[in-house]
Amino acid sequence: MDRPWIPSGLKVAKVNKADTPSYLVQRVARLRAASREDESFLFALLSTPDFELYIQSATTGTAVPHISARQILDYKFLLPPAHIRAQIGILTAALDDRITLLRETNATLEAIAQTLFKSWFVNFDPVRAKGEGRAPEGIDEATATLFPDSFEESALGLVPKGWTPVRLDSILELSYGKAMKAEHRKPGPVPVYGSGGITGWHNEALVKYPSIVVGRKGTVGSLYWESRPFYPIDTVFYVKTSQPLIYCYLLLGTMGLPNMNTDAAVPGLNRENVYRLTVPNPSAEVVSAFGLVVGPLREAMDHNEQQAQTLATLRDTLLPRLISGQLRLPETAQTIEETLA
Numbered sequence: 001m002d003r004p005w006i007p008s009g010l011k012v013a014k015v016n017k018a019d020t021p022s023y024l025v026q027r028v029a030r031l032r033a034a035s036r037e038d039e040s041f042l043f044a045l046l047s048t049p050d051f052e053l054y055i056q057s058a059t060t061g062t063a064v065p066h067i068s069a070r071q072i073l074d075y076k077f078l079l080p081p082a083h084i085r086a087q088i089g090i091l092t093a094a095l096d097d098r099i100t101l102l103r104e105t106n107a108t109l110e111a112i113a114q115t116l117f118k119s120w121f122v123n124f125d126p127v128r129a130k131g132e133g134r135a136p137e138g139i140d141e142a143t144a145t146l147f148p149d150s151f152e153e154s155a156l157g158l159v160p161k162g163w164t165p166v167r168l169d170s171i172l173e174l175s176y177g178k179a180m181k182a183e184h185r186k187p188g189p190v191p192v193y194g195s196g197g198i199t200g201w202h203n204e205a206l207v208k209y210p211s212i213v214v215g216r217k218g219t220v221g222s223l224y225w226e227s228r229p230f231y232p233i234d235t236v237f238y239v240k241t242s243q244p245l246i247y248c249y250l251l252l253g254t255m256g257l258p259n260m261n262t263d264a265a266v267p268g269l270n271r272e273n274v275y276r277l278t279v280p281n282p283s284a285e286v287v288s289a290f291g292l293v294v295g296p297l298r299e300a301m302d303h304n305e306q307q308a309q310t311l312a313t314l315r316d317t318l319l320p321r322l323i324s325g326q327l328r329l330p331e332t333a334q335t336i337e338e339t340l341a
Helices: 036-046 049-058 069-073 082-121 125-131 245-252 271-275 284-324 329-340
Strands: 151-154 157-160 173-176 190-194 197-202 211-215 223-226 236-240
Touching: 036 082, 036 284, 049 284, 082 125, 082 245, 082 284, 082 329, 173 271, 190 223, 190 236, 211 245, 223 245, 236 245, 245 284, 284 329
Parallel strands: none
Antiparallel strands: 151 157, 173 236, 190 197, 211 223, 211 236
């Protein structure tokens, strides 16, 4: 199912043949193009900020905002000629495919990083290999010498010798975000984070360095990597640490934070409970070596996400002008080619 990136809460998806048969719940509406040739154009039209603004203005209800199918069909727009609609659909599909590919690549890179973390710090594969007289797989000889070749008993069971368990707060600090209502935000490039991810944008950052966002209220234990300056609101923590940030990110992903809800009414994550968690404490040299190995993967992911955001912004900027006739297809195609180059 293809989904475009849309800045706020509106979600539009294209149901492909591979997604059928499928089931629609009551809170969604299915729209069909008048002709098969217009399917991609319809998807492009519904993905524009103009359509989103129309939906927001037509929505009624305070407790449960809603809009009728009739109101959706009442949306008015300038209809380009058939051949222009076809080309708009092709261009939109090409951009969406590129964005999807970039994010699928990132999912693969993150899976590789998680696998390496689990091998080094959960399964202790290099230690086991050395204890059995084998060369550890996937690491060079210099890195292998950083690992011990035996285990010792601890409160966590067997851990690599010298890796004495420590509390999580000896590795990182969870700092509180700061409340900021939506009406107080000013247009800008800074992502605003809640426990469900990016909730909007602002012109000023609260945190000006790369960090990890951790869901505190609402979506408990959610994790988000952010390499840009950003603004975490009061439903999240953000991480401060002197350790390699990628190590902390992957470590937090193994701690079971989503299962640590302490409040039945409003799900919440207690910081002191997180701090009391204990983990094996590898040497600084091992952690540094891991950062050097996995760091390039994270850099590639940051680059891919930046490019995906650029393409999404380009699409959302060009589509309304293209559909309205303010921009011609050759100019649009050239702009896209220059961005993809």
